[in-house]
Amino acid sequence: MSAQSVLAAHAEAVPLAWRVGAVSVPLASAVGVLGYPGFDPALEALSEALARGRLAPPEAPFVDATGGPGAVLAYARVRGGPSGCLLTSSAAARRVALALGVATDEVRAGFAWDLAVGSIAEAWWRAPLDRGWSRALAELDGWARALTPSGRLVAVWHKDEGGKRAERAASQRFAHVEVVNRSGGWRVVTLRGPLAEVPAPDVWRDWQGPDGPMRTMVGTFAGERLDAGTRALLQALGADGAAAFEGARVLDLGCGSGVLSLRALRLGAREVVALDDDLAAVRSSEAVLAGEAAGGAAGGAARVAWSDLTLDATDVAGMDVVLMNPPFHVGRRVVGALSEAFVAAAEATLRPDGRVWLVANAALPFERLLSSWRGPSDVTPAGVRSYRVYAAARP
Ligand SMILES: C[S@@+](CC[C@H](N)C(=O)[O-])C[C@H]1O[C@@H](n2cnc3c(N)ncnc32)[C@H](O)[C@@H]1O
Structure with a gap:
């Protein structure tokens, strides 16, 4: 295969359907996207929690920080709302999101710690524990600061990747931390009531x-x-x-x-x-x-x-x-x-x-x-x- 055709295959956004119960959510992936050629297992944990009714669907304008090209964004779109935006640090995920029709102004390049204090009503976050504890903790601090007092953070992490530690850190930053679903080591957790005194993380x-x-x-x-x-x-x-x-x-x-x-x-x-x-x-x-x-x-x-x-x-x-x-x-x-x-x-x-x-x-x-x-x-x-x-x- 020529270099150009290898690069074309690398860039291709491959269509995938994410199933949440009876709902089929049109998504896509590409070589550099988390979970390729399928879905990140964290997404399967989220869809299970949603399908079992253990997790309420997006309720307010929200940020999708689930690591890929915007699964929750696409799910909310299929359901007819609310509106959301994608927060991503992956160029591949951004590119696939744009190919899926997400508007440029609905995609934000950055991290939770970039968001203004008290500006976010709801966020869906896949903890990046594979990138090390310092990164995951800095993002958690970012969410605790960015969320409004009545806001909700839906987090997903794996117990063997440092999930227990994440749960402890979450309890030090939020008044209410509830594990709403457990499946195959994955934990879906809702965090509410961010504590006021979380300092800006040193990143x-x-x-x-x-x-x-x-x-x-x-x-x-x-x-x-x-x-x-x-x-x-x-x-x-x-x-x-x-x-x-x-x-x-x-x-x-x-x-x-x-x-x-x-x-x-x-x-x-x-x-x-x-x-x-x-x-x-x-x-x-x-x-x-x-x-x-x-x-x-x-x-x-x-x-x-x-x-x-x-x-x-x-x-x-x-x-x-x-x-x-x-x-x-x-x-x-x-x-x-x-x-x-x-x-x-x-x-x-x-x-x-x-x-x-x-x-x-x-x-x-x-x-x-x-x-x-x-x-x-x-x-x-x-x-x-x-x-x-x-x-x-x-x-
Ligand atoms: C093994 S690290 C090497 C980093 C650095 N050059 C060094 O030697 O320390 C590979 C780097 O490739 C980046 N990377 C992974 N997939 C990529 C892609 N599809 N396009 C561009 N960079 C990518 C990663 O984010 C990571 O920083």
Whole structure:
């Protein structure tokens, strides 16, 4: 399959019907959306609670923060109201929501902590415990602050992902916490009566990266540390690749904290584009690269894009170098199509002879995916066992 057709398949919004009792709710998914190729199991827990009558449907203008493209929004639409908006940090979810016909002004990019204090009558929230406790707790604090005194938060979480801890934290922030449905480890919980004194969460973590100070938003990949795979890639660049960056245009696919982009700038890149599906990663990379782009140490220009590999949104043609530590999970689910899409995106954006440097878990099929590339050479630093670093030139 050509790179363009792999990317087209990656971008496709696949129709799905979400069943809530007798009601069929038209939805869709795509490779980067939580639960793909089916539904996030948290949604099944919500539909069960609704169908059993244990949970009242949306009652007031509400925020859908269930992680996908707006299942509760679509459900409310089928029922004839109330109105709602989608709050999302996933570019893929946003894109699929728009493809489903949700209006641009009904989609808000952001997090619960961005919402004005006391401004929200109702919210439906899938706790992002797969992104770490700090992120989940910061969002819970955000909801406790954003909800009106008579508001309702419908939360869903899994008992084995830290659900008990979430329930305890909820009780410290809301006067009334009720588990309304239990199924297969999932808990649907209603939270009412937000306590007045919940402080604004501190969502930034400052840490020392390999090329200087880092500022990372909670829930961003690897948090306040350097991932071991990323470390191996940086090591390999030092040994084999540094010359390729002088004056180069570099694309950092799945930029996370921005640590690879920062290295590219330090190695003399003329322009760096850092791209990620996750808005927390985008904000982190913006924070880290802002000083550099303003003529910092190396003087190269940096741009950060919120995108799930739908590259037309950003001017990324004819790049000299692509860097990546590609993902293979969405939430907790392994999604093989992501690896293929990342390699296709590199191929689609590199100039002829342009080079990719990538690091991946040794068990992943990158040797096969790069088999038509020139090279590919395995440049894994000595002593690294669980990862492979490849450098290859565009086919
Ligand atoms: C393994 S992390 C690497 C992050 C960073 N480059 C590093 O090395 O620390 C992969 C990144 O890809 C992002 N990602 C996942 N799916 C994506 C998609 N479809 N499009 C763009 N980025 C995606 C994730 O949000 C995550 O930040």
